[in-house]
Amino acid sequence: MSDTSPADPVAEAFEAQRDRLRAVAYRMLGSHADAEDVVQEAWLRLSRQDTATIHNFAGWLTTVVGRISLDVLRSRQARSEASYDDRLPELVVTVDDGPAPEDDVALADSVGLALLVVLESLGPSERLAFVLHDLFAVSFDEIGQILGKSTAAAKMLASRARRKVQAAEHPTGAGREQREVVQAFLSAARRGDFEELLRVLDPGVKLTADLPHGVVVILGATEVATGAQSRVAAGSAVRGRAVLVNGLPGYVSWREDGAPLSVMAFTIVDGRISDISVVADPARLAAMDLPEPE
Template sequence: MSEQVGLAHVFESHRKDLLAVAYRMLGSLSEAEDAVQEAWLRLSRTEAGSIVNLGGWLTTVVSRICLDMLRSRKSRREDAMDVHLTETFGSHEQVIDPEQEAILADTVGTALLVVLGNLKPAERITFVLHDVFAMPFHEIAPIIGKSEMATRQLASRARHRVRGGKAMPEVDHTLQRNVVQAFLAAAHAGDFDRLVAALDPDVVVRDDRQPGPSRVTRGAAALAKQISGRAQKAAQLALVNGTVGIIAAPRGRLLYVLRFTLRGGKIAEVDVISDPARINRLDLALLCD
C-alpha cells in the first residue's frame, strides 16, 4: 500500500504537465482530465519500478489515449471544436478548478484550439508533441504508428495549416526519393542526359552562395551543365522540412542544403541554402539507405 501511495505522489507531481499536453490535444478540460486519470489507472496496473523515465512514459501514454479519443470523436462525426469549446469555457466549473481553467485557456488561446481542431488526429498529436513540447520525431512515430519520415511530414502539414496556409497535399516520399536519388547519382557521374531527364525543362535554381542576379539559374540544360560531375562526394539524401532533399557535409561540416520542389515527377525548383542562419531554421534529418 505504501508503494502505491508513493507512486500516487509521484504521479501527482506530473499531473499539471500531463493535463497541459492533453488539453492542447483535446481542446476540452473535462476530456483532458479523463485522459490523465486513465493514464494513472494504467500506471497503477504497471510495474512502475521497471519504467526508466516515468515522465516520458506518462506523456506517451496520455498521448496515445488522446489519439484514441480524437479518432473516436471523429468516427462519431462530432463537430469537435464547436462542442468542446462550449464545454470548455461554459460548463465545467465543478469538474475543473476555475483558476486552473483560466490559466490553461489563457496559455493556449481559443484561436489556436480552433485551428488545432481542424487538424486530423495524428497531425494534431504530432504538432502538439513536437512543436509545443519539443518531443523528438523518433519518439512520436511509435505513438501515432507511423514511420519517422511520415511523422515529420505530418508535422510539416500541421504547421502549415496552423500558420494559416491551405492543407498541404500528401507527399509520395518514395517518388521524391527516387527522383532526388537519380539526380544525385547523375550529378556524381557527370551524366548530362540523366541530369536533364530528372529536371523540369523550366527548372529554377536559387543559390544563396552566388551574388546578385547570378543567384538564379533557369532551365534544365543550364543547371545540368553547371553541376554535372561537380557534386560533393559527401552529398547525401536527407529530409528537409519533411521532404526529400540533399545535404553536403564533408568531414561533418555542413556546407549547404538542397531543397527541392517536384512537379509531375520532375525537379521544378531547387533552393541551395548555405547561410548558417537559414540552415538553422530548417528541420533536417539524414535518410538511411
C-alpha cells in the first residue's frame, strides 16, 4: 500500500479528516493506540476503494471507522477480558500550565474521564449509536446501516445509552475551582487533616486503584479519607506535580530514585471530589507517557 502523500488528492482529503476520525474511534474505544489502529485500517480500506463511487467522503470514512470500531468492541465483549471489564480507562497525562482562557472549554470536552467510564459500561451497539449521533451528529439512518438495524432501532439504542450517560455524574465547575478542590485534598492528606478531607470528598466518593496485584475499589468518604491519610504517612513519594489527566486536574508523584509512584485523576461534582482514579501499578506507569518531575 502507498503511504499518504500531500501530492495525492485522496490522501489530502483523508488527512483533512484524520483528526475527526481519530476522535470518533477514541470515543468508541477509550484507547488512543486502538484509535490509531482503526484510523490506519480505514486508510487501507480507502486505498483499495474506487473513490469515484464515494459520494460523501466524510460520511463514508465515518461509516468505515464506526464499523471497524464496532468489530473491536464486539471482539472485546466476546473474549470477556477482565482487562476491559475491570481496568481504568486509558489515562492521558499532560502538563498543567494553569488556567488558560480556553480552560473551561477544555474541561467540558466530552472526552473527559467521567464520560469514558460511562461509555465503558455500554454495550457495543449502544456505544456506537450514542457516540456517532450525540457526539458527531451522524444520522440514525446511517447508524442503522452500520449496525444492520432499522432507523427506529438505532434511535432506541442511542436513547437508552443517553439515559445511562445522563444518569452518571459529570464534572462541574470551572478549571480553577477544580484545581483548588484537588489542591485542598492533597494538602489535607499531607497534613493528616481528616476533617478537611471529609469536607472536600463527596459522601459517596469512589476510589479505584490499579495496583500491581489488581484493581481495588474503595467506597465512601470516611474510607477514602482514612486511606488517603495512611498512604501519605507511609508513602515514599518525594516529588510530585499537578497535571491534567484526560483534560481534568490530576497529580503525579515520583519516588526518590525518579521512578513514578502514582498517577491520580479526580472527578469533581458540585465542589466535591466524587471519583478518584489511581494508577500505582509500576508496569502500567512505565507504559504511560508522563512528564518529568518539576
